[in-house]
Amino acid sequence: MSLLTDAADLRDDLVALRRDLHRHPELGLSLPRTQERLLAALDGLPLEVSTGDQLTSITAVLRGGRPGPAVLLRADLDALPVGEESGVPYTSTVPGVSHACGHDLHAAGLVGAARLLAARRADLAGDVVFMFQPGEEGHNGAGLMIDEGVLDAAGERVTAAFALHVFSGAAPQGLVATRPGTVLSASDTVRVTVTGAGGHGSAPHLAADPVPAICAMVGALQTLVTRTVDVFDPAVITVGSLHAGSAANVIPDTAVFEATVRSFSAATRERVRIGLERTVRGIAAAHGVDVEVDHRSLYPPTVNDPDQTAYAVGTATELFGPGRVFQPPNPLPGSEDFSLVLENVPGAFVGLGACPTDRDFATAPLNHSAQAVFDDAVLPDAAALLASLALGRLT
Ligand SMILES: [Zn+2]
Numbered sequence: 001m002s003l004l005t006d007a008a009d010l011r012d013d014l015v016a017l018r019r020d021l022h023r024h025p026e027l028g029l030s031l032p033r034t035q036e037r038l039l040a041a042l043d044g045l046p047l048e049v050s051t052g053d054q055l056t057s058i059t060a061v062l063r064g065g066r067p068g069p070a071v072l073l074r075a076d077l078d079a080l081p082v083g084e085e086s087g088v089p090y091t092s093t094v095p096g097v098s099h100a101c102g103h104d105l106h107a108a109g110l111v112g113a114a115r116l117l118a119a120r121r122a123d124l125a126g127d128v129v130f131m132f133q134p135g136e137e138g139h140n141g142a143g144l145m146i147d148e149g150v151l152d153a154a155g156e157r158v159t160a161a162f163a164l165h166v167f168s169g170a171a172p173q174g175l176v177a178t179r180p181g182t183v184l185s186a187s188d189t190v191r192v193t194v195t196g197a198g199g200h201g202s203a204p205h206l207a208a209d210p211v212p213a214i215c216a217m218v219g220a221l222q223t224l225v226t227r228t229v230d231v232f233d234p235a236v237i238t239v240g241s242l243h244a245g246s247a248a249n250v251i252p253d254t255a256v257f258e259a260t261v262r263s264f265s266a267a268t269r270e271r272v273r274i275g276l277e278r279t280v281r282g283i284a285a286a287h288g289v290d291v292e293v294d295h296r297s298l299y300p301p302t303v304n305d306p307d308q309t310a311y312a313v314g315t316a317t318e319l320f321g322p323g324r325v326f327q328p329p330n331p332l333p334g335s336e337d338f339s340l341v342l343e344n345v346p347g348a349f350v351g352l353g354a355c356p357t358d359r360d361f362a363t364a365p366l367n368h369s370a371q372a373v374f375d376d377a378v379l380p381d382a383a384a385l386l387a388s389l390a391l392g393r394l395t
Pocket residue numbers: 101137367368
């Protein structure tokens with residue numbers, strides 16, 4: 001119980017830190033103010049601190065009092081290009097930018113874990129690596145930190161890695177959710193440019209119209225999913241952007257769409273990549289237009305190690321009781337670059353419900369919404385759970 005009690009004592013500090021980060025969100029790989037604020041929050045703790053070269057990351061190593069393995073705890077730090085409409089009193093001061101994914105809570109929670117673990121340093125048989133990571137929202141921050149050596153920051157490869165993610169809806173406040181195996185989808189982006197030959201809208205026979213070709217492609221991609229993808233190993237293709245032309249009576253030269261592709265296994269991810277290319281090339285040929293396909297692989301599926309997940313479930317159950325721990329039957333269709341850590345080290349990605357108690361979690365706006373609200377009442381629990389995950393592996 002003392003871990004929860006000690007975490008509760010940190011509440012005011014962690015809430016103040018979180019709200020300060022929330023007021024000053026930063027995007028991408030360069031978060032200088034966030035980095036400065038977190039370095040100040042860690043100052044005075046017995047940590048070996050280093051900062052990133054290609055990004056404003058912080059890697060902090062806590063040396064235990066006795067020898068043993070190293071465990072990694074990760075927080076992502078970046079905000080989103082979303083103008084905040086949450087109505088909270090500590091709302092973003094940066095127009096068009098906000099912590100709509102709750103990464104400000106992750107940062108404060110990991111600072112709390114560092115304080116809790118530093119106070120127990122003598123009891124630790126091994127080291128803890130704290131990974132404060134910019135650039136999760138599509139910028140490959142975890143990949144860059146891995147390149148810069150975060151997994152070996154303690155002098156040897158960490159033997160387990162854990163990350164916590166808060167959710168503004170879908171789950172009641174305080175619920176800890178994780179599952180063994182795939183927990184989040186892979187995410188890829190594809191940009192398809194169809195090039196024909198423009199002309200007068202009254203004389204399509206003298207042009208090569210890219211518009212019907214691109215319309216056929218968008219429709220066919222949904223058929224691609226239902227006809228080629230195993231229903232028990234699914235995929236999603238969403239065309240979120242489509243542009244062509246500028247006037248009703250002009251056939252344009254080009255038409256462009258962009259789609260996000262989500263999948264839950266390497267096999268389906270590859271099947272969809274190949275099938276999408278085949279489909280749009282075939283349709284382009286049928287319409288007598290050219291097509292260019294620019295496929296960008298973002299993040300692989302996030303796959304939890306079964307043993308580390310069972311351990312995380314056991315740890316959360318011991319801390320909070322069985323009524324607050326849930327193992328969902330299915331993965332979520334979001335994506336994470338913590339997947340890259342879990343490709344190298346066994347570990348678990350764990351969700352924590354942070355919906356305000358005066359909202360209905362079933363209908364509350366979700367992460368990435370301008371209206372999303374994350375209740376920082378969960379910060380002591382976030383800190384305690386992260387600390388406990390390391391503590392249990394090192395005692
Ligand atoms: Zn996000």
